[in-house]
Every structure is written in structure tokens, then in C-alpha cells.
Amino acid sequence: MKPPPFEYFAPTTLDDALDYMADYGDEAKPLAGGQSLIPTMNFRLAQPEVLVDLNGLAELAYIRPAAGGGVSIGAMTRQRSVERSPLVAEQAPLIHETMPYIAHPQIRNRGTFGGNLAHTDPASELPAVATALNARFRAQSRSGQRWLTADEFFVDLFTTALEPEELLVEIVIPPLPAQTGYAFREISRRHGDYALVGVAATVTLDNNGRCEAARLVYLSVGDKPVEAVQATAALIGQKLTAEAIDDAAEIAAAQDIDPPGDIHASVTYRRHLAKVLAKQVLAKATARAKQE
Amino acid sequence: MSTRYFGQRIKRNEDVRMLTGQALHVDDVNFTDMLHVAFYRSRDAHGYIKDIDVSAAQEREGVVAVYTAEDLGDYWQPGPLLVPPPPTIEGLIFHQRTQVPLAKDKVRFVGEPIVMVVAESRYIAEDAVGDIWVEVEALPAVIDIEQALNEDMPTIHDDLDSNMAAHVVQKKGNYEAAVQQADLVIKRKLKYDRGTAAAMENRGIVAQWDAKSQKLTVWDTTQAPIVIRNGLAAMLGLSEHQVRVIAPFIGGGFGPKIMMFYQEEVLLPWASMKLNRPLKWIEDRQENFFATTQERGQVHEAELALTNDGRILGLKHNFIHDGGAYIPYGLTIPLNSQANALGPYATPNYYSEFKVAFTNKPIVTPYRGAGRQHGVFVIERLLDLAAKQLDLSPIEIRRRNFIQPEAFPYNHEIIFQDFAPLVFDSGNYEPALDMAIEMIGYEQFIKEEQPRLRAEGKKVGIGVAAYVEGTGIGPYEGARITVEASGKVSVASGIGTQGQGHFTSFAQIVADQLGVDVRNVYLVTGDTDQFHWGAGTFASRGAVVAGNAIHSAAVEVRKKILKLASEKLEAAEEDLELADGQVRVKGVPETAIKLGSLAVMANPLRGAVRPGTEPGLEATSYFGPESGTTASGVHALIVEVDPETMKVEVKKYVVVHDCGKVINPLILDGQIHGGVAQGLGNAFYEQLHFDENGQLLNASFMDYLLPTALDVPRMEIGHVETLSPLNPLGIKGAGEAGAIPAAPVFVQAVENALGDDAPEILEIPLSPNRLFELVFGE
């Protein structure tokens, strides 16, 4: 379990890092916290010829209020810093609530917010949560920058819309609309494991207490975050009673997702968990929306 | 003898070293001119090797040598049979097929080594492995153990007509006659699947041939350094004195580290001699999933015949044991299953038949419990089912069948893995059961808590299971104890140490005999240049066999001390006492001679050592028990099952354990904690998933789920002490006790939690996914 030989660069400015990315393109991989990349290299599943280490880029490690509200998080911010940030807790409470589900504290100390999203593991919590929150992603290369929505950013299994010479540099989480509640839950085998199924929800109520908008985004049921659009469509305009939520959960599990089966969870078990979790998060998000 | 230390919960002598990184492990051994080894391992589970091309690997810069089976010449030999089948079992069939150093014509499991690469670094060695091309004509893989024995399956060993490796029948009384009298016969099929021990430290070997001194030194993560030394000397044509095997600190053994010989153990010393350079191979975690032995696959067709009042009339089971691709360890595991299916119960009639199946999976050798789990699972499950049918409590049915204290020694009339008849030397089972019921709060749980929690919609359940553990088998161990001039006492023994606390419990035994501080007893173990007689650490035998040898050597040294001191002090031996590192006349402190000074007097620079005496205060003794001694116990636990997710949480876990006299309760608790963690892992987390082609689907800790510190519950531990009559210290082994009954007690509690519509659970391991399937259908 040793990686094959590779070249290693440790730039200290973003510009230098982007130069390396431009020069080596396809052959290079950026190294963030290394919690996913290094094991893949040791298993020889990834064999990049060049590593561009981003750990010297202090300019990419920050959490600050975003221009139009919400919060901006630099790609190299450690997961543990996000978890402990009062600003994140206030502006993006769903992210705050989800962070402890990611691995263990030791891993969150090294692993970065941007690295987790760029890795796009379908079993990762953050891509699903970022989707539910309409996060926006800033990609940068030597020739410029562009903004992507979550739908645009997450393309496929371990695949983002980033070009080989681009880096993810910043993620912006917009504020939740008024009268909006949120919740996250997952089932994993052991503490700290990747989820068998997980789901993030947001629910917005109108002034009559009916559902104005809702998002229900799953992890571990497909190649990327999977949004249960039919389930949430069924909720719009409804009073969110236990029955309404049960029905939506049923639709989500039966129609919106097409989960895989593996040694840890069969298709049937995953669907079952998807239903159980949907009920829980929709109920909790609704309760929170009512308190708003 | 005063017992200042024996029985005390004292901290471990070795912990400071281990916790501060001062304990030598194999990977700490480094030499400047050392080379590194990596293996090309078979990617196919079964097939003929058609071609091996190593030319690109040989040309890679930094590669020093590349070896295939051809290059080994006459050194290429199948490994020895570690434990032959018992000669006394009639009609026994056994086809000895043992592993080879490098696969030659055929590969038989994924991970079997085919090519050995030696290079300047492990990195380069692994790069070179990537350069190797092996063409294999794949054959269908034999994976399922029941199908393995079908006639139309391809044979794994071509010279046999089937995959049956062994067939054994053992009987006591007449089961068929017992059935005629039975009021109830419970028949079930029970399954147990494979796991891996997953020691924290993987295996590793450093071999150093020194041409100038003509000596081979091998650092090896083995549990049996002496046997390795003797075997290597024979294979390499060296004198035993030219070979030194050191088993330093080892991060967990659990059985798989006593497989003689692993392929790497044969290859590294040979290649070191050939290249005249030190070589290192450290198994990585991925290799460990293939290259280290595993255990636990068995399928039992079992039946239990009982009377209406729940008394066992007879037990019958027919089982298949998964032997893996080769069977170097003989029949130890299935013989243990056979013995342990009898449990602590008086079973007048017994019929037990098993077949061992070769499969295209990694080699099977004992792993903590070593087949005992299976036997215990079978009998405990059958008793649970019988109790339900007879409307008895699980506790009552066990109580009614326990062997009674006055019936010991109790002869089960079958042959055990140590070739001796299975005789339980001693035991007293009811006190342990009563203590466990008390500690878990059984009555209160059933009468109050469970109904209350059920009313709240909670699925909580309780389980209680009993077991025996055959421990402390022969042949023998030895020890040499020396009082040094400094007053420190050194103890040399041959058994290896993998975290059991030997440096403390053995020191306690010696300190009490010699009246010294336990911290002044210095143990050397697992170094064949220090002590070269003995068998090794396995089968919960360290404390029993080596402990008693050490005790006996300490008694001899004590005698020498008293004799010499009585001369020097001109006092009768009976009037002397040993305390505070001194020997003195009782009540006359001025007479004290430090043991160190006495040691110098015993090794004079002038004057003669008289005929018939020996210099120094030193003695060597051996202990060889006639047969093993039987430990026992009861586990009880309370679980809560989440009815929506089928996750199971252990709320309370109680172990009451009887291993005779306890040397150090702290160390014993640690043994039990670790065992229960492995037992629960086995019950609910750990499973090796092989696909139909013999590919392991979860060869990493991402997917092979060891319970972590966050998942293992706290345990409450109680002790009962029924002394063994088979050794002077009255002790029994404890190494495997925690792991053995965890599965049946867990299953019983889960069934109890699920209540009336619980499925019958007849398999291990479980998982939330599997429980979901059992409850709601697949």
C-alpha cells in the first residue's frame, strides 16, 4: 500500500498553485486534507503524476459573512473549523448540524470543506446538504473564475464540473428564507462511518402554515446527491400533517430514488431507511419552521 | 508463601514502555543495508498458472531479486502439518495438504503468493510487483462450503477426488436410543460465517543472515518463536544454535500468528542467506485480509433430544467446516467445535460428525475461540428454542442441565484437540449463573423494566448464555529464573507475548515466592537465544502452563536461597523469611542479607562450588499438564433494537467468569473486555464477504467493520474461583472466554427484544441489514 512515484509541489500562493494546475493539467491533482486522496493513492486507485499541495494557501482558509447574507467558506477551511464556527452555526445551521456526522474528529481536523465537496463521494454528507441549501461554488483557474450551482457542480460519481486546471476556491451558502426549518439525519453502521442512507431537508411555510417550498436531498442512494422532487412536489400547498409527511416519505423512497444494494444494505433496506429518515427530517424541519 | 501480589489488581509493568513507544516491534528493526520485500499475489481464487513474466520487474532500477517457485529449487516444499489428527479416533479420514512457499502450477486462493520481489525500498518493490505479468487459466471457484463437497465441483487439490479434507465421527452413548425416549426433539440448521482477527499490528519479518558469524537472526511476529527456530534450522540446513528467532512485542496475536510456517516466514530467511543482506517484509492491512489466516465458517445440522422437563437426553450434529485452501493446522478447530457443543451440560448421549471442506479462500487456522464459538452457538441456540417450546425460562433450562459440582472430573468420552479424552477437570456452574442473573438484574428486568419499556414502544430484550472453555493444554513450557547481583530477578521463558500482560502476571508469581518487589522481576520472553524450550502462546495456555513452570522454577530458587542463607546465617531454614528483597531470620532484622549479595556469595570468585551444587541462585523448571483445564462462565446482556432501523444497542453487558485462581484481576478484565469486543464484532459487525469468484469484497477497514471503542459497551465483570486440581497454582486459562459466548447471548437477547413476532435467528454474523431481512423478508 505505497503510492507509485509522483512529483510534489507546495506553492504558497493561489496564483502559483493555479500556475502549476495550468502547466500540468490532467496529470496534476490538488492535495487538500489528503483524507481521501492519500488512501486512494496508497491503494493505487489514483496515480497522479503531480501533486499540488494546497495546504500552504492560507488565503483559502476562512469563514466570513457572504456579501448578500449567508456565509462564505474558503475551500481549504478544515472541516473541524466549520463545525466549530459560530458564524456557520448562525448562518448555516444545517451545515453546523451535519458536520459531526462526517467521519471522526481526527479526520475532520485534517479534512477540508472544499476537499470534501470536490471529492464528490456519493456517500458524503456535504454535497447533499450543499444541494439542499442552494450553495454556490467558485471555481478559479489561471484564466479566470466562474460560479456554479450545486446541480452544475456535482456531475457524477467522484466527478465535478471542474476543469483539470481549475481549483474550487470558495463555497457560498445563502441564508435560509424566512419561516424555514431544516434537519439532517443519517444511518450508518458504526459511529463515524459513511452513511448507509442519509437525508437533508428544508421546509418553508407560508403565512397560513402551509408548505411553500421544501427540499429533500439524499446521500448514499445514487451516483451523486439525489433530490426527491416528486415527494416535495406533493407537499407544496399542504398542511404538513403526519399523514402528509408519511405520504411524501413513501413517494421519496418508492419513486424518487433508485438506490444501489451492497454488502452493507440491500436495495429494499435502503429504501426502507430512506422512508424512515424522510419522515424524521421532514417532521423536524416542519417543527422548526413553525418556531421561526 | 505470602501472597502479596498474587490476586492483586496491580498495574502492568510493561505499560510505560508500550505507551511511550519504547517497546520493540518488528518494524522497528532496521539496518542500513536492509532490502525490502513485496509479493505478487494471486488475483484468481482458483486456476492453473500458465505463464509468469518477471522480466520487466527485474529490469526496474532498485530491484535486487525476483523469485518464483522455480527459483526455490529443492527448498520449495509444502509446509509442515502443525497438528496431526488425533491417532485415537477410529475411522478418521484426513487428507494433509499444506501451503507452499510460492504457488507453482496452481493457485488456490486470492492472495496466494506467486512471486517474491526484493528491492531497495518497499516503494520500489511494490512498483515492481506492478510490472509482473501472470497468466492464469481460471477454474470455477469453490466458495460455498456446502456446495464444496458436491461431486460435480472442481477439486482444489487435483490428486483428491473431492474437496473433502477430513471426516470425523465421535460418539458417546447412543443418540438414536435417546431419541426414542425423548419428549421433544429440536432440529435446526445453524450457520456461522468467516471473520478475521484483524490484530492491530499486521505480520512482519526481518531476516538477517550474517555470513561472518554464520548466524541467522529472524525477528518475527510469531506466537511461537521456538518452533519457528527449530523448523528454520532444519529447512535451511543450519544448526539450531545458528538460528535465533526473536518475537519482540507484538500488537495482538489471537491465533493467526501461530501458523507454522507462513510462506513469508520460509522465504525471507532463505533469501537473506542467498543475498547476504538483511530483508524486511511488513504485511500491510490489505495483504492481511488475504495472506493471514482466518476462521469461523461452519454449517451445522443439529438436533437436541429432551424430556418434558427440559433435561437433555442427547445431542447430535453433523457439520461442515470451512478449511480454506490448505489445512496446516489439522483438525484443531472442528475438534474444538465438537467438544464445546457439549457445553457445561451433562449430555448422556452424543453423536457428532464433521467434514472439513477445502475452499478457494484464505487458509483457516484458529482465531480466538478456535471453533469453540460454533459449538457454543449450536447448543445455546438449541436450548433457547427448547426452552421456548417447553415454556421454561432460558435460565431454568440451563440450570437443569449443568454438570453438578460433585460430578467432576467429568468424562465426556470423546477425544479433544490435545489427543486426550475430553475430561472437565473441575467446575461449579450454578454460582456463576446466579451471580450473572443478579448482576444483570434479570428478575427485575423481566417483571418491571421490560413491560414498562415495551409499553413505551421500545424493543428491549435480555439474554443469558453459559459456556466452557478448554484451556491450558500441553505439551509443556519452561522457565529459567536467576537472582542477579543487583538483586533483580530475571525470568526467561520461551512463549511469545502479544499484549497479555506476561511481564506483570508472571512477575507477580515470582515476586511472591522470592519476596521481591514485582517491579524488580524482569521477564525475557520470545527470544530463542535466551530460552529455547517450549511450544508457544495459544489455546489460553500462557498463564496455566508457563505460569506454573515459572512458579516451579521460583520455588526451586527459593529453596536455594533458603539453603545458602541458612548456612550463612547459621539458622534453620524454617526460621528464615524472604521479604523486601532480603532473606533474614524471622524477627531479627539485623540478620538480613540482600538477595543480590546472596547471589554473589553463590557465585564466588574464590573458593569452590561444591560437588552436587550449582553456581548462582538460578533454577530451570518445566511444567507439562496431563490435559487441559476447563474454565467456564456465563454472559448476560440487555439490548435495545430500533424497530425502524434494526440497529441494536447493547445497554448492559455482564460477564461472570471462572478461571480458577486469578493472578491479576485487572489483566483478566482486560482479556475479557477484548474478547467481548471481538465476540460482539463477530456477532453484529464483522463479516468477510466473498463473491462467487472468491474475491473478497471488503478487504479494508472501510468495509470490514470492527467495532470501535465507540461501539463496544461497558462491561461488568464478576469472578467465581473454582480451582483447577491439575496445576499447583490452581489456575485456568482466560484468553478466549470473552469471545466465545457473545454471539448466542446477543442473538437470544435480540429475539427476546423483538418479542412474539421475532424470527428465529440461526446464523452469525448479523447486521441491521440482515435483521431487517429476517424480520420483514428478503
Ligand SMILES: Cc1cc2nc3c(=O)[nH]c(=O)nc-3n(C[C@H](O)[C@H](O)[C@H](O)COP(=O)(O)OP(=O)(O)OC[C@H]3O[C@@H](n4cnc5c(N)ncnc54)[C@H](O)[C@@H]3O)c2cc1C
Ligand atoms: C476513516 C474515514 C472516514 C471518513 N468518513 C467520512 C464521512 O462519513 N463523510 C464524509 O463526507 N467524508 C468522510 N471521509 C472523507 C473526509 O471527509 C475527507 O476529508 C474528504 O472526503 C476529502 O477532503 P480532503 O480535504 O481530505 O481532500 P483530499 O483527500 O486532499 O482530496 C480529495 C479530492 O478532492 C480534490 N480536491 C481537493 N481540494 C480541491 C480543490 N480545492 N479544488 C479541486 N479539487 C480539490 C483532490 O484532488 C482529490 O481528488 C472519511 C475519511 C476517512 C479517512
